[in-house]
Amino acid sequence: MNKTKKMTAPVIQTNKLSLTFETNDGPVHALSDIDLSINQGEFVSFIGPSGCGKTTLLRVIADLETPTGGSITVNGVTPEEARKARAYGYVFQAAGLYPWRTIEKNIALPLEVMGLSKKEQQERIARNMALVDLDGFEKKYPWQLSGGMQQRASIARALAVEPDMLLMDEPFGALDEIVRDHLNEQLLLLWAKTKKTVVFVTHSIPEAVFLSTKIVVMSPRPGRIHEIIDCDLGAERPLEIRETTKFLEIAHQVREGLRLGHSYDE
């Protein structure tokens, strides 16, 4: 997959990035000294226990949080400018579809905000619903769909913006393992097809290893990067790959990283 990777400037670049929340119980160091660069077309996972700042880091990239120290660029500009240029699509842990909109209208939501023509909207809806395998469900309301289908619709909604980058915050965390496996496979296919940069937050080691080209192991108090592990399993990744020695080795490496980062102390 590295054939498509262009040797250009990184899409996301942080330098000594830190974020401290001031709370009534004193400052909380959510992120501290984060140095990270993510290149075009990479699939990067942030993994770590709760409180390690993985979601916060993703939110900083999305300009949903403002860092208190260091610097960050997204597509070479500030996160705010990148957000205003609609450089990314964000997928939340819950699908968050609007109950008063049908699936196609939900996907149309960002397109309406962008002020696209009805024709352009229709095209993008059709294209992205096909991409997540939801054709035929255009006129359904969210409550008529299963949790997995709702999450697929929310991915289609993020893709409809046609961003270069997908930011995903534990998108399959609330789903059962069977649905999760299926969506992981589909996500990989989608990534291969669209060649987008994906930044993916998870707390599942197998999920991170299965999906990523690069795994960022994070540890808590203060939230920091413990280790960055390359995950070169190749582009073709059937579900069975999870039983291979290579896969298990990388998974072991991630687990060791989490252990050394004191993720298992409590």
Next chain:
Amino acid sequence: MLKTLAKGSTIPVLVVTTAIIVFWYACVVWLNAPFERDQAERAKKEITFSQILPKTMEQKRPVLPAPHQVVREIWKTTVLKNVTSKRSLVYHAWITLSSTLLGFAFGTLLGIALAVGIVHSQTLDKSLMPWIITSQTIPILAIAPMIIVVLNAVGISGLLPKAFISMYLSFFPVAVGMVKGLRSPDIMQLDLMHTYNASKAQLFWKLRWPSSIPFLFTSLKVAIAASLVGAIVGELPTGAISGLGARLLAGSYYGQTIQIWSALFMAAFLAASLVWLVGVIDRRVLKRMGMAQ
């Protein structure tokens, strides 16, 4: 037949209604009997309970009219009277209803406008909310005559002053409900719109407004009943000659308790119908929006 009845709410409702009517008749006898005994004493006649019993239910000015007297009065003043007649209860109900609806419309608009302002501006939130709450602690009976007098002084009379009092009562539930409704989208939904770089107007029309609709209807049910109360109260201090409030007032001047009770029942019927109507519209709208499952 019996089985389907037992499953539904028909039988429990019938039982409770019957119990209320029986209790009412018992009260009628108890409250009206002293008058009959008094009469008999004055006429120096002996009277037995079995003689008193039927008389308590057919008095001209009973302390508490019997249900059938009220029903008869309502029948006489609705079905048997021309609706344009000053003695028709339908005519009076319409007078009250028209100012109720006008006041309800004003109140709803004012309530929504206040809520929109409060949700979008911290200053308004801090400065308006205490006044809105204070406004509802003033007894409406105290402020109603003021409103009527002030509006009369500037040449506004008739329907509008009453509608103003309805508005005064009905804007409050709408404002409070809509503030809650417009603030009901969770952080994730707000963040989502933020990632789209949505403008404030887009955020309002695409997220806040649709999210608030269920809250709006809940408030409207309270508001329309409050509007009716407002319209009736508005008719009391002005010496109005028409409207349900005027019927109540006239009834109490002349000791026409049957007239008072029939006006009360008409008011209750109106209130129930209006709340029911809002409920029907509520279900229709939510169904159209896809939110009724």
